[in-house]
Amino acid sequence: MKYIFLTSCLLASQICFAQYNYPKTAEKPATDDYFGNKITDNYQWLEDLKNPEVKTWFKAQSDYSHSIIDKIPNRDALYNRMKQVQEMGGDSYGYAKQIGNLYFYVKTKKNEKLSKLYTKDISTGKETLVFDPETYKKDAQITNFTIDSKGNQIALLFSKAGSEICELRILDVKTKKFLDDVLAPIWSEFNFEFTPDGKYIIYTKMSTGDPNSNMLLKEMKAMIHQIGTSQDKDIVLGSREEYPELNILTEQFPKVSFTNDYKSIILKIGSTKSENPVFYAPFSSIKDKKIKWKQIIKSSDDIIQTYISGDQLFFLSHRDSPNYKIGLTSLSNPDFDNAKVIVPESSSVITSIHSSKNYLFYSLSNGITQDKYQIDLKTLAIKKVPLPDGINHSNAFNSRENDHLQCYNSNWLTPGTFYDYNPENGKAVMSKYFNGDSSYPDYNALYEVKETEVKSHDGTMVPLSIIYPKNIKMDGNTPAYITGYGGYGISYTPRFSNRLSVLLEQGVILAVAHVRGGGEKGDNWHKDGMKAKKSNTWKDFIACSEYLVSQKYTSPSKLIGNGASMGGVLIGRAITERPDLYGAGIVEVGMTNVLRSQNSANGANQIPEIGSLKNPEDTKYLIEMDAQSKVKKGMKYPAVIVSTGMNDSRITPWEPAKFATVLQNSTSSGKPVLLYANYENGHFTSDQDVVFHEYSDIFAFALWQVGHPKFQPLKK
Template identity: 30%
Template sequence: MYNLNAIMQRLPALIFTFINSSLLLTTMSTAQAQSQQPGIAYPQTRKTDVSDNYHGTTIADPYRWLEDDNSPETKAWVKEQNTITQNYLAKIPFRDSIKNRLEVLWNYPKTAAPDHRGNYLYFYKNDGLQNQAVLYRQATTPGAKPELFIDPNKLSADGTTALGTVQFSKDGKYAAYLIAKAGSDWQQAHVMDVATKTLLPDSLNWLKFTGLSWRGDGFYYSRYDEPTEASKLSKKNEFHKIYYHKVGTSQDKDVLIHADSDHPLRNFSASVTEDERFLLLSASEGTSGNEIWFRDMKNPDQKEFKLLIKGFEYEPNVIDNDGDKLLVITNEGAPNYKVELIDTKNPQGPRKLIIPERKETLVHVGTGGGKLFAVYLQDAANRVYQLDYAGHLEREIKLPGIGTASGFGGKKEDKEFYYTFNSYVTPALIYKYEITNGHSSLYFKPELKFDPSQYETKQVFFNSKDGTRIPMFLSYKKGIKLNGNNPVFLYGYGGFNIPLTPSFSVSNLFFMEQGGIFAQVTLRGGAEYGEEWHKAGMFEKKQNVFDDFIGAAEFLIKEKYTNTSKLAVHGRSNGGLLIGAVMTQRPDLFRVAIPTVGVLDMLRYQNFTIGWAWGVEYGTSDKEDQFRYLIKYSPLHNLKPGTSYPATMVTTGDHDDRVVPAHSFKFAATLQADNAGPNPTLIRIDTQAGHGAGKPTGKLIEESADIWAFVMYNLGMHFKN
């Protein structure tokens, strides 16, 4: 069965909008808010005479030295900037009140959908404020109680060691799992004896962008060669390899399955079909497009991988096998995706169509109980259908409302599984699904300290600059008045074929509880309307994404939801690029900007860690035609001296080895030098933190409290109990 985990890890991902809270707000005038701004003495960041020649154009890079995150000077700069930011935030009178309220809202039991393995149900649970969710198991016998299986909170004192994927051997004897430290993409693999919960000596290092795929008494994984200590968080990742590890042996005995010395900038992942017959090798040259090879492990005559699907133009993934044939989801000839059956005895021959392309976008196909479960997006919300392996529709699985559903699938012998549903005002509900009769029953409902019936979500549509119809979700407390004076927090992403769908966030709830509107706009570049929608926000068409977001802001103002003095904007990663671009193109349109872990230097991003993989989405400055459009919107290179910019807090992590912090460092230094207006321009650099995944609860609450304090203060809001 295919697993997108390894692919998703390579993306400059959105990974969480950030979490939630609540309280009642009143407003004061923007002029009054500005008059109360604490005085800020920014450091004079040293400039150097560094430049590059791009196809005849000289581009200065005076803060290049900030790319060296290990230098004493950079570390001193980080410390000084954090001191300035924390001093500013400390003077906001309601910052502590926000944090206290967030802790109250956050403190509720959270449970993930169980996964049936052997005689147990395995599930994650966080009692409320635990830094990391704990993996439990519960015997399927009546009256059995949950027991602890893996507690990542015991792996580090500060809660910054996170548990990644956990995979069980087919016989249920072993569990292999990944851990990551301080938010880094580097991972370690460990193996546990399931019956005794004993940790075995197996320890594998320098894994990255990998799954764990069992076959027999071992598993396949992907890794890079060991980097130097100084370069491990910034050096370009090259020469990805696949190994097989047999339980009970040391890593130096692992068998090299695949390496490619001719293509250093290719990534590889291995997976195994449920019956362990086929070993699948997926190769990619970036975050879009892949090639698939296979080996029939039950055929002693097939010693080498055989090509299944050639080239990197499309995005095929193997779902599972049906005997000696492979079920594949693909967008080849079907921008909204379809499912085909490929005969491994004649892989380049005719394919059988199983699930034809529809108007809605097919985003996932799971298997379980001998059935297929197709998850579609209809106007950025999920619809789910059950089909047989021939593609015949059996039923639609009715969801509780407009939202996001996940977890559809299990093993062939399963008669039931569990799935999750959530939306902007509905925390994650878990349902038990009976495959035979299609019955869903509520299994778990979290209890929070808020009344969801007081809130509502509606979807609106507007036309972007070129006339394209763009959807946007608006969530707020009932009874809102369209007087043009509501605080709005506008969030977007728009890239990498990733859909933004309705999801619950304690942090966003907090803003709604305060009387604010949380707005999430569906931008081109995502997956919401298929590959054509994605392509409309790639390469030279990236400006469409920014135009869509600017159009969303203008719509909210035109329709009297808000005005420019009450409008804050936020995006993470590729969404951080979005915010950097729109605040440089339309600094007059927004009052507050929060670019988080953003890709902000579009001329040099490909030189660091996995940045090269994004070239298939953005283009790179190495090519002249692509340089010409990148320079037009690259946030770092479009800041202009003498311009009044929105109140801005750039945020990043010192261990971010996905989008290295140099992007944020150089952008913040330039913004502080160029901003001519009265608004603050700060940078918040989280320590022992990476791109976002695995961040402990304590740090999430601190980050959310700081962001909301900055946003509310600069929108002219104040906090009331």
């Protein structure tokens, strides 16, 4: 679809909102000295989220933002279309878990906002609703679940309104009633698991559930809980205090799991690093007063994943292999230097491994497509899993009992599809149980996908994915939306998005910059976007943005830049370094004040990725990646909308808020800067109504600012 953007549309929008009277933000200068670099921050007082003055300020900013956004036409149309696209996709499913003849899974019906827990009888296909979170507590969402080995109990992890501080309850499958046990607080990403007899459950406990406490993500403990007893009687399996010999750092989190054969207990000391210390002990020691852990992996071993079967220790490592290799050594006497290499490094990147009962599976990716391979654990024979082209993920239905796999295939323009795979017969078939009745249009007939590479500031070629309407006229008059991430070695691989498909329908070009800091090209690609080299992340993004302009996909006044979470460094520094390159910026729950974020609960966790303020060399580069301190008074910045979830504990709300207010009080462009504070959200949420409302507001704002005719407020 082609739109002509008339100058009068832009004039009308500027006349309508000629003056932005933002809520007043007091300037209370505070100066920090970073090894001789003195930086003044006028808004540190906003970091006290318990302060009534700060609470009032956030509410005033939220109300003001909505007073502006509510005047933008067709926001409701965007929301309604997102709902329609959700319904066109049919019901959506999570990965299933199998116990006996039953599949357990969460499903969001096409016309509902939350996932509910269901079972399906494999022999009859009968589906049964097991649990609806809306019957539990207001705003409750199922974050994760696990089942005991006999299928009698389900442990459900619940979050509230996007918060990741969760509580765990145990549901009796027969009575569908909760046991008295309540385990809390637990972070949303941590695993929990029943012992094989179903009498105990292992989990990681947070030191506090206070979202405003600086101890929120520190001093965690791996625990074992006897079902039917009080939580205060739980036994510590691993912690900094009780197990000082393990050298656990305050900000690291110990996580316990069992091997598939239940012969060993595994203790991993987690962090934002992928390379973590790992210990093991015989399963028989689980009820000992104190477990004698034996270390099998050090961080310096450069191992990111393991699979243990008996005395076999399979591992995924980037030691001398930046694209990764899979090796095999002994659990009882590991020797990684002389280990047997099962899958050597190649030009593609091995991204992950996981197991079924008799096979190990690995993913091999070039950053844009990802294939699956299987390794026979007895013969070590390797075979490719026959799945369609695209990004292929997989998960075992029950890795302890069988070899059946649930696979998921996705592409930019093809909605995700589940496949069932049996390695014994080598056949992958489209799942008859876990795909919704889709009525999507044929997006491949409407849009093109171009995969290209762009030369960055230092000559490095950066992958760029561009999705655009067919028969587009390359004259620079089309709005475009470019996003990227660039952190923790996480790749931004092709995936279909209901939300972004609605942007495509507005005639908007979509682009994804696969910047350094991600994992698209292996471990070196990640390292080249860390710490001292972090500037490559936003400079790659700028180069990709410039490419869209030079090739006349769009022009600066029509270009929307986006980044979320760690991508806040990317978009924050892109619009402060090149404010002339973007018509609008979207900063979603973004890390924009790294100099102060290390004072937050999640701050110490980020040190392995971005560096420490206690290190003079790291600090030099942290100052460079701090977007807030780069905002200059009187500079003409693009229109910016900064979102934060008021229940967010990863990126504390004050961090994006400070970035918004310093832009408000510095920009001379006359373009709006809004703080979108969502009181129903955290870092993210599974509530589709909250998601669609937020994105319809944010997208409408951005489309207004790049001159899209459907989103221009009427002249008064």
